[in-house]
Amino acid sequence: MKSLSMPHPRDDCSTPCSLADTDILSSAESTSSDSSLRSQPWPLKFQIPEFSYEVQFQLEQGNQAFLNNGTLLHPSTKLKSDILQSLASEMAKYKIYPSSAEFDNVAEALITKYPCLKEKGSVTGYYGWKISLKYKMANYRTRLRNIGCQELTINSVKEKRSGMGPGPNQVKKPRKAEVNFCPDYPPGETKESLEEERKALLLEVKKKNNDQLIKRKMEKTFAYRRQEIIKGMPFIAEVKNRWPALFSETEVVAEFTRITMVPLLSTFMAKLDRYADHLLRVFKKKGGTAKRNINLIMAAMDGNPSVDVRRECILKAVCVYLNEKPDDLFKEFLDVDLGASRETEQLTLGVYVVRHEGADSADTPEDIGVIIEGCTVLQALSDMAKGCALLLGLIYSLNLSYPKHLKYTFEFLQKVLMELDGNNLSMKVQVLKNKLLE
Incomplete structure (x- = not known):
């Protein structure tokens, strides 16, 4: 949609930190039991995840000391990194690009649950945690991009140089509270298999009384269609030609729900x-x-x-x-x-x-x-x-x-x-x- 699309500043990512690729894949796939789609928007109250036994043990000891005599915990570099890594992984289940206010939500929730982590020199008590979390989230995005997360590969330098992107300093990311902005293909599906589904869908649109079949095929090809629209920014006439089923009242409503999880x-x-x-x-x-x-x-x-x-x-x-x-x-x-x-x-x-x-x-x-x-x-x-x-x-x-x-x-x-x-x-x-x- 070239005539209505707008440029945006690029989100710079830091050098990636050490993290097993399997950990990233498992956290990304945990957002949905049967597809790569997220199932819910950013929560009104962010829930701090359960940390590893080692981290949890140290935090509980720190909380006990804080309750007994007000002593604050000064986490080691490893402990702090483990905490931030778990938080970044949990945040990615809702958003790859959290806003500043959402970083505030997470950092505040952290010191609320573990008051021993409060910072004396901060007005809010969590400003340092917020800044550290922003860096950790940038590193996490880099790792997700490197293992092929489509929501991030669309902003890679290689992708932009290939001519698919609008410019090197523009980031394609959710701007209107989209929950599923640019999802990955469903497990077991490829670009070629989904293109075959799209061609079959063109035939089904011409038939009568097959709304349920069209709905299933539109759901199956959602990620393929979404990536095509976001990456290629085609004109409306081209989208109508390739995806005529999208332009009906029923499917507009369904597509909006897939993107935002809101009816x-x-x-x-x-x-x-x-x-x-x-x-x-x-x-x-x-x-x-x-x-x-x-x-x-x-x-x-x-x-x-x-x-x-x-x-x-x-x-x-x-x-x-x-x-x-x-x-x-x-x-x-x-x-x-x-x-x-x-x-x-x-x-x-x-x-x-x-x-x-x-x-x-x-x-x-x-x-x-x-x-x-x-x-x-x-x-x-x-x-x-x-x-x-x-x-x-x-x-x-x-x-x-x-x-x-x-x-x-x-x-x-x-x-x-x-x-x-x-x-x-x-x-x-x-x-x-x-x-x-x-």
């Missing part, structure tokens, strides 16, 4: 309805031009109080509240508009609705769909809110960046409604969230 439509609609009254209350307090524009949007609810119209109006009002234009996200056309097809071909990304000439908001639209890079990727949707949710799902499925002119709206959808990376908000979205929770 798309049920979560999106439930949170939107949950916050609806709070959002309406916040909108009423808005002043100036934004208030007038929001009132014009909300007027549609007077003629049609259905839940679909209510959701659509609220989503448009969120755009206005965040100083963005709802017309950039939601496009309306008349079925007699001869220039509509030309205009849609110029759209980078959006949800469109086609209405009959002379129809009002209470009438059923002729069509609702999603457009990306000028291509109609979904059609015949039931309502605009669903179109917005599926557009978010496609952004994840196709590894797209949010358009700059709608970045706050999509941040709200991702982090407030879907609660993906919800603790890392921009000031503008944080203010709105605070008002919702008052």
Whole structure:
């Protein structure tokens, strides 16, 4: 998706430390019993793993001394390395590239469980542990890359020099709380065997009443498809040609769940309805031009109080509240508009609705769909809110960046409604969230 992808700074890795390859493989495979996929996002409260008997014995002795007379443990180089190695291995089960806040979570959890490891010279009591853990995690990434972990080999110098990568100083890694960003192939599968599955899938899409078979094949080829999209960054038209099954409501929802481990439509609609009254209350307090524009949007609810119209109006009002234009996200056309097809071909990304000439908001639209890079990727949707949710799902499925002119709206959808990376908000979205929770 070259037209929507964005460059990112490279993550520099330190010199690898000594670690058996089998230990890395076992920790990576332990994330799922039957595939290479991770099964859960970063935990709300990080659980410190059980260390080896030798390490556990020393830490328990240190804790006892701390409880008896307040003596802090000064770990030896080996003990500290063993602790950090176990923590890095546990963190990799959730994320290969943890954020600074997540390093804080782990370091704080460590000294909470083992207060004897607190640092006197640190305000938090764990700052040194956090820095050491960052270095250890960088070393661990290097070792994983060397044994072929796809989530890391895509950022290797060799891969970038081969022309697959966008540049030597850009790192492809999760940016939107993806749990399975670039997974490895399922055990026993190769690129060639999965390509055969893809070809078989092309035939199955043309048949009727075989949704379950398509679903199984889409699940089996997920890692192959994901690597192809992330490494090659193909245009939407090319993805549609190679993976037509992906562009259906059912598979967009399934793909989003594979990537984030969060159900798309049920979560999106439930949170939107949950916050609806709070959002309406916040909108009423808005002043100036934004208030007038929001009132014009909300007027549609007077003629049609259905839940679909209510959701659509609220989503448009969120755009206005965040100083963005709802017309950039939601496009309306008349079925007699001869220039509509030309205009849609110029759209980078959006949800469109086609209405009959002379129809009002209470009438059923002729069509609702999603457009990306000028291509109609979904059609015949039931309502605009669903179109917005599926557009978010496609952004994840196709590894797209949010358009700059709608970045706050999509941040709200991702982090407030879907609660993906919800603790890392921009000031503008944080203010709105605070008002919702008052």
